[in-house]
Amino acid sequence: MLAELPQTQCTRCGYPDCAAYAQAIADEQAPINRCPPGGAEGVERLARLTGLAALPLDPAYGTEGPRQMAFIDEDWCIGCTLCLKACPVDAIIGASKAMHTVLEAHCTGCELCIPVCPVDCIHLEPISGNLTGWAAWSQSQAMAARKRYALHAARPPADALSPVPPPEEVPAAAQADPRRAIVEAALARARARRTQS
Structure with missing residues (x-):
């Protein structure tokens, strides 16, 4: 069943x-006609x-339409990283407070990045011409997206807190020199913050 979805x-x-x-289709809990990206051919496959x-x-x-791709207006991107978290196949790359961009080969056109962007710098453009549904999306693209989604889902969330390590003991030599003790304590705090982020 899963292989017949895009x-x-x-x-x-x-x-x-x-x-x-x-799984809902297999359990007879959902009808087979709710997948706009698969379109009419997707319904036929499931039937x-x-x-x-x-x-x-x-x-x-939703309605069947051409395959879409997300594009980021780099002049407006503020590097908030919300789209990175929203993308289910990790097709968006960038860093905090730096411009982001879409890896076109990986974008599925899911639209999940659009509502999370606080500055509306992401837009979709049709890229498949008149082709819609499975005609606009190949089985190999679907399998690649499935693998990328599995990797994305297996990774812990970026905002998950990692356990804070116990503070390091201050060496005896640092205890003898108060300035060194201050530097060692600052380094220990920085290491603890780094492991949390």
């Missing part, structure tokens, strides 16, 4: 990812696999 991880189907939607009738795409979950 792996955009867009959540438009109402599930947190493609795997959850595939053949499940033996269910191919229904029209449910418009409540």
